[in-house]
Amino acid sequence: MSLPSTFPLLHDIRPDDISMSPFIVSTTRGFLPRGDPITKLPDAFSALENLLQRMPIKKLDGEPGLLANGKFGDAVLADLPDLTDVILKHAYDMVLITALYRDYSFLASAYLLEPCHERHVKGEEYGLARDRLPKNIAVPLNTVSKIAGFKPWMEYAGSYALYNYRLEDEKLGLEYDNTRLIRAFEHGLDPSSSEAGFVLVHVAMVRHSGELVDGSLQVIQSCADGNRDNFNAGLAKVVSAMTKINKTMNLMWNKSKPGDYNSFRTFIFGIAKQSMFPNGVIYEGVSPEPQFFRGESGANDSIIPLCDNLLEITMPNTPLTEILQDFRSYRPGNHREFLEWIHYRAQEVGTKTFALQDANSAKWYLQALDQVRDFRWRHWTFTREYILKHSKHKTATGGSPIVTVSYSTCTSLLLGGKRNKHLLCTSAVTLELLGSEV
Ligand code: HEM
Ligand SMILES: N[C@@H](CC(=O)c1ccccc1NC=O)C(=O)O
Secondary structure, three states, X not given: OOOOOOOOOEOOOOOOOOOOOOOOOXXXXXXXXXXXXXXXXXXXXXXXXXXXXXXXXXXXXXXXXXXXXXXXXHHHHHHOOOOHHHHHXXXXXXXXXXXXXXXXXXXXXXXXXXXXXXXXXXXXXXXXXXXXXXXXXXXXXXXXXXXXXXXXXXXXHHHHOOOOEEEOOHHHOXXXXXXXXXXXXXXXXXXXXXXXHHHHHHHHHHOOHHHHHHHHHHHHHHHHHOOHHXXXXXXXXXXXXXXXXXXXXXXXHHHOOHHHHHHHHHHHOOOOOOOOOOOOEEEOOOOOOOEOOOOOOHHHOOHHHHHHHHOOOOOOOOOOHHHHHHHHHHOOHHHHHHHHHHHHHHHHHOHHHHHHOOHHHHHHHHHHHHHHHHHHHHHXXXXXXXXXOOOOOOEOOOOOEOOOXXXXXXXXXXXXXXXXXXXXXXXXXXXXXXXXXX
């Protein structure tokens, strides 16, 4: 099959156009939304806004909120009308619908996982979560998810991470110190907290993905044209963007402390493959059948998959391959289409072969690979320091088995020599491998 030689990528991000999804890949904003998320809901949604502001363990004013003392579940049942009809009147406004998706997915996670949080703070295991999502959350969440094209459960891009930042001062843009969270479970409304740091470092990294997208397109196009100089310049942009992304990633250690991670992590688990939800969740008013969705995860970020696809880094077939395939459906539709297009076009034009035919191109290509290796090594150290050293829970938020299974078989399949292991494996596979080795 021959693919279109160009991808309909946005060069003009049209931040004020509310008829399009906020998540359209562009050469300027990369994988960030086209425009910064709206931070306060219109008055028609004041009951929802009010509940969200009262929800976090520490509210914006520093006082304890509803999750601090197990009062959130009762407040949901008492104070939240079913706003589905109001939502349907705004179905044309994709920017608002995406903000509502973020907000209802926060409510759903907080509501169902509140009992697990209560046990976790007492030093106990998570135990069972609530297993029924009440109609006043379930129906609106299902409605906005359908319109926005997300799963009706919190996602990385459309909710917790990439649609959850605001600028303290509009003029100062996306500089790290100028960003704040819109919604939080724990202490995240305090910008110096580990929850804020965790999310805002992701945003600060993805901020550099415009240059990565731009460079990737140039690599594909110039390879198809046989234009060596442009090809090298495209790879140089990829290296430049990835160098910035990796440097920013290193901020995580300072902005979000490993020992703090597990307290807000309770709220970002999924409802599939988790001991807290052995029978999934009934969405009241939506379906009598239990629902199962993976939790959000950086595995749904598009930076590393873009590099893998562009540079033709091949993935070995392991028990985790299927899980990683499944993660793909938890990305915004346009991110997914773009990654697929890069995947097939890179093979069609032969980026790797073209790079290795020339010493200068090969140098740039290897530098790009080295950035991917750098990312994956640091990512593994995050997993070790933030999760494995502090948690006995066997499954990561996205539902991959983090510490249990012995992956020795796939280790030998994958590695084919220790030196290239971080390059060959996806991050999730890498951590499994190293988890069983280190
Ligand atoms: C303290 C910081 C982090 C921790 C503890 C962490 C942890 C994890 C874990 C446990 C997984 C396994 C997947 C699952 O089941 O959920 C994962 C996957 C992944 N994470 Fe992270 N992560 C962190 C930061 C990041 C950042 C900053 C990014 C990039 C923006 C990222 C990108 C990825 C990717 C791309 C995957 C796997 C998908 C693949 O390799 O194809 N992570 N992470
Ligand atoms: N899978 C991780 C969480 C995680 O990965 C994540 C969750 C929300 C936003 C970004 C994330 N980043 C990294 O992979 C975990 O199990 O803790």
